[in-house]
Amino acid sequence: MTELAQRLAEVDARIAAAARSAGRDPAELTRIVVTKFHPVALVRELHGLGVKDVGENRQQELTAKRDEAAGLAGLVWHFVGQAQTNKARAIRRAADVVHSVDRARLVDALESAAEPDDGTLDVLVQINLTDDPGRGGVQPSELEPLAERVVSAATLRLRGVMAVAPLDEPPAAAFERLAGYAAQVRRIAPDAAWISAGMTADFAEAIACGATHLRIGTAITGPRDSRA
Numbered sequence: 001m002t003e004l005a006q007r008l009a010e011v012d013a014r015i016a017a018a019a020r021s022a023g024r025d026p027a028e029l030t031r032i033v034v035t036k037f038h039p040v041a042l043v044r045e046l047h048g049l050g051v052k053d054v055g056e057n058r059q060q061e062l063t064a065k066r067d068e069a070a071g072l073a074g075l076v077w078h079f080v081g082q083a084q085t086n087k088a089r090a091i092r093r094a095a096d097v098v099h100s101v102d103r104a105r106l107v108d109a110l111e112s113a114a115e116p117d118d119g120t121l122d123v124l125v126q127i128n129l130t131d132d133p134g135r136g137g138v139q140p141s142e143l144e145p146l147a148e149r150v151v152s153a154a155t156l157r158l159r160g161v162m163a164v165a166p167l168d169e170p171p172a173a174a175f176e177r178l179a180g181y182a183a184q185v186r187r188i189a190p191d192a193a194w195i196s197a198g199m200t201a202d203f204a205e206a207i208a209c210g211a212t213h214l215r216i217g218t219a220i221t222g223p224r225d226s227r228a
């Protein structure tokens, strides 16, 4: 077994254990492997191990890797990074799911970037769980109008919410608030049931608070280089 295979198996075992101790079925969780800063060779290796969901946080890297990995069947590409509106067309072309929709202008840019033969793009609204506007995500007070704007965009499908835990607060407390915001969004879009939360340091807490999509990097891939 390679080290990568071993780390993947270990993380999956920890995910399953966290799900069971929260009274949840591990099968209802999607584990996304965040491959940012790693070469496409890693994506190939992961695919060989049965990984289907991969995540990137920069549009250029996403676009390049998706092209290079075009021969790999069944991969689902998740864009989890800050999105610039002038990259909306490129993001639409390369991503199957965009986790980081955090402002009306981005909704409009993604919507108007659709081309006639594009399918519907799955999106999540990213929520800022801190008071620092510099961190990504919409402030909770702006959540409902943003979710409504996504719902009214014909080429976007609202799937749920996404967040990153704050640095200065226990993750469980923040993820409990996120569960409340997710319920708020489901009142607007009843089938928008995804909660994208949980990274290497906090996925067990996220699972306990109802996360459905985990974004896990280093615990599976090993350390990224210093740019990360």
Ligand SMILES: *Cc1c(COP(=O)(O)O)cnc(C)c1O
Binding pocket: 034, 036, 057, 080, 081, 164, 199, 200, 201, 215, 216, 217, 218, 219
């Ligand atoms: C890098 C990244 C992750 C994965 O982080 P790890 O701590 O390496 O698991 C998850 N979500 C987002 C938005 C990221 O940028």
